[in-house]
Amino acid sequence: MAEGKGKSVRDKLVAIKQAWAESGRLLTGKSDPDHAHRLPPGQRLVTNWPVLDLGVKPDIGKDEWRLTVDGAVANPVIWDWAAYKAQPQIDDVSDIHCVTQWSRFDNRWSGVATSQLLSVVQPLPQANVVVLHGADGYTTNVTLERFAGDDCLIAHGHDGVPLSREHGGPVRAIIPRWYFWKSAKWLTRIEVLAVDKPGFWELRGYHNDGDPWTEQRYN
Ligand SMILES: Nc1nc2c(c(=O)[nH]1)N[C@H]1C(S)=C(S)[C@@H](COP(=O)(O)O)O[C@H]1N2
Numbered sequence: 001m002a003e004g005k006g007k008s009v010r011d012k013l014v015a016i017k018q019a020w021a022e023s024g025r026l027l028t029g030k031s032d033p034d035h036a037h038r039l040p041p042g043q044r045l046v047t048n049w050p051v052l053d054l055g056v057k058p059d060i061g062k063d064e065w066r067l068t069v070d071g072a073v074a075n076p077v078i079w080d081w082a083a084y085k086a087q088p089q090i091d092d093v094s095d096i097h098c099v100t101q102w103s104r105f106d107n108r109w110s111g112v113a114t115s116q117l118l119s120v121v122q123p124l125p126q127a128n129v130v131v132l133h134g135a136d137g138y139t140t141n142v143t144l145e146r147f148a149g150d151d152c153l154i155a156h157g158h159d160g161v162p163l164s165r166e167h168g169g170p171v172r173a174i175i176p177r178w179y180f181w182k183s184a185k186w187l188t189r190i191e192v193l194a195v196d197k198p199g200f201w202e203l204r205g206y207h208n209d210g211d212p213w214t215e216q217r218y219n
């Protein structure tokens with residue numbers, strides 16, 4: 001029954017956001033390619049932290065959580081919590097920009113730098129893109145170069161506390177320079193690929209890149 005309710009919520013949410021993409025809603029026509037303003041065009045600043053997902057919030061204990069990194073890599077890994085926490089840990093402060101027009105400044109993320117993870121798995125020469133998989137079935141694609149950005153993390157903490165379940169705990173991706181739909185919650189698999197593969201929203205009218213400063217909301 002809970003599943004049935006989750007499903008209908010999900011279908012409604014998906015239908016609404018897909019209709020936005022089709023009608024180009026929320027586009028202001030402004031562009032700030034040089035980042036003259038910290039707040040991208042069409043965004044408004046919030047101080048709370050909205051929750052957005054497909055209506056299903058997987059409940060994953062740290063003891064059962066695994067992160068698989070596979071595909072076009074020399075050393076595929078499956079990390080359990082201890083293996084993930086044994087990696088060098090960093091903190092990084094960045095801003096969130098959600099395509100539904102809210103932005104949240106100065107989020108302190110704690111976790112493993114994506115560059116660290118990539119140095120472990122060693123992408124093969126043909127590797128070009130990563131697909132991030134959430135335990136709710138969500139996927140999103142991002143170029144390997146963007147994923148390797150020095151502000152990108154596989155995060156377990158936010159502002160000094162463990163990432164809550166609703167925000168993607170125990171572990172989510174953080175890719176802050178792109179709209180927040182690229183930052184997969186409940187991260188369980190990173191698939192490294194030679195050929196691009198559009199994710200959940202990218203298949204439903206959302207832009208393949210998602211640069212907030214040039215309003216790449218829809219394709
Ligand atoms: N696994 C998963 N990750 C996801 C999503 C989702 O539905 N499932 N939604 C994306 C979208 S559209 C946004 S805006 C952000 C929201 O993150 P938040 O709920 O922590 O604000 O998560 C992104 N990551």
Ligand SMILES: [Mo]
Nearest residue numbers: 052098099181
């Ligand atoms: Mo979103």
